Amino acid sequence: xxxxxxxxxxxELLLSxxxxxxxxxxxxxxxxxxxxxxxxxxxxxTIYRQLEKLxxxxxxxxxxxxxxxAACFEYAGxxxxxxxxxxxxxxxxxxxxxxxxxxxxxxxxxxxxxxxGFVINPLRTVFYGLCSECASKxxxxx
Amino acid sequence: xxxxxxxxxxxELLLSxxxxxxxxxxxxxxxxxxxxxxxxxxxxxTIYRQLEKLxxxxxxxxxxxxxxxAACFEYAGxxxxxxxxxxxxxxxxxxxxxxxxxxxxxxxxxxxxxxxGFVINPLRTVFYGLCSECASKxxxxx
DNA sequence: TTGCGTGCAAAGGTTTTGCATGGCA
DNA sequence: TGCCATGCAAAACCTTTGCACGCAA
Numbered sequence: 001x002x003x004x005x006x007x008x009x010x011x012e013l014l015l016s017x018x019x020x021x022x023x024x025x026x027x028x029x030x031x032x033x034x035x036x037x038x039x040x041x042x043x044x045x046t047i048y049r050q051l052e053k054l055x056x057x058x059x060x061x062x063x064x065x066x067x068x069x070a071a072c073f074e075y076a077g078x079x080x081x082x083x084x085x086x087x088x089x090x091x092x093x094x095x096x097x098x099x100x101x102x103x104x105x106x107x108x109x110x111x112x113x114x115x116x117g118f119v120i121n122p123l124r125t126v127f128y129g130l131c132s133e134c135a136s137k138x139x140x141x142x
Numbered sequence: 143x144x145x146x147x148x149x150x151x152x153x154e155l156l157l158s159x160x161x162x163x164x165x166x167x168x169x170x171x172x173x174x175x176x177x178x179x180x181x182x183x184x185x186x187x188t189i190y191r192q193l194e195k196l197x198x199x200x201x202x203x204x205x206x207x208x209x210x211x212a213a214c215f216e217y218a219g220x221x222x223x224x225x226x227x228x229x230x231x232x233x234x235x236x237x238x239x240x241x242x243x244x245x246x247x248x249x250x251x252x253x254x255x256x257x258x259g260f261v262i263n264p265l266r267t268v269f270y271g272l273c274s275e276c277a278s279k280x281x282x283x284x
Numbered sequence: 285t286t287g288c289g290t291g292c293a294a295a296g297g298t299t300t301t302g303c304a305t306g307g308c309a
Numbered sequence: 310t311g312c313c314a315t316g317c318a319a320a321a322c323c324t325t326t327g328c329a330c331g332c333a334a
Binding site for chain 2: 118
């Protein structure tokens with residue numbers, strides 16, 4: 001299970017970049033483009049392999065935003081990991097991804113566990129719907 | 143907006159099949175295989191086009207279960223459509239997809255709207271986590 | 285007859301994999 | 310030196326699209 005015997009430059013670069021950008025999301029391609037802009041070339045395959053490893057180690061998370069677009073990754077800070085209140089909202093109209101911390105959601109987790117035996121994973125769960133701006137726009141038209 | 147001027151055999155077959163299988167989920171490929179087994183050949187492109195139309199009409203829903211596997215579709219019964227309490231839970235371990243109706247979740251929708259201006263779409267939102275069985279198994283190991 | 289829906293094949297995009305090379309220990 | 314990680318290219322996968330044909334109205 002412990003196979004990451006070697007430390008490499010790409011590994012470090014990647015992790016340090018992600019950790020500096022807490023609270024933001026990235027696709028594999030965006031990461032590659034970022035380093036390319038800095039004249040650092042990292043193969044896309046390497047990025048995918050590193051991200052996969054980091055996900056399995058719990059250092060970053062992977063989100064499914066849209067099935068036809070690329071997966072999003074985000075650094076999991078220490079606070080964030082132990083946080084049952086942090087959820088993601090995805091607007092179906094404008095595509096915005098919103099971070100939300102709310103006690104009510106923590107409560108929801110407790111309820112699902114107590115009443116339904118389901119242990120929710122806030123790090124992977126995404127709520128779909130309409131953000132406030134798009135919802136009010138929609139309201140005008142209907 | 144109303145362009146479905148024509149009724150076709152494939153259309154009927156597809157909708158009647160999906161409506162008979164309420165509460166179950168299908169991928170486009172599974173649908174194709176089902177009809178092939180019955181010696182009825184429907185092109186995969188046609189299935190995708192029909193499903194897309196049915197989704198935009200609200201007759202079926204589309205779920206993102208895993209980003210690297212195919213999208214899942216499910217018939218939206220009348221009761222189901224007007225239902226703010228119907229949510230899906232996806233077990234990350236055993237892969238099971240659970241249907242859940244719960245007043246608490248309806249309340250959650252109200253809270254998100256009132257406090258955060260976010261209008262949740264229950265038909266697309268999937269909660270990830272561990273089902274009761276997998277959660278208890280995990281508990282033993284830890 | 286008109287034109288939408290179908291089917292096939294090709295294209296599109298994201299992610300994975302095989303294999304030779306390079307770098308860490 | 311030994312072996313993991315990298316990089317490139319090719320493959321795999323799901324989904325969309327272009328185009329000609331067939332079928333519904």
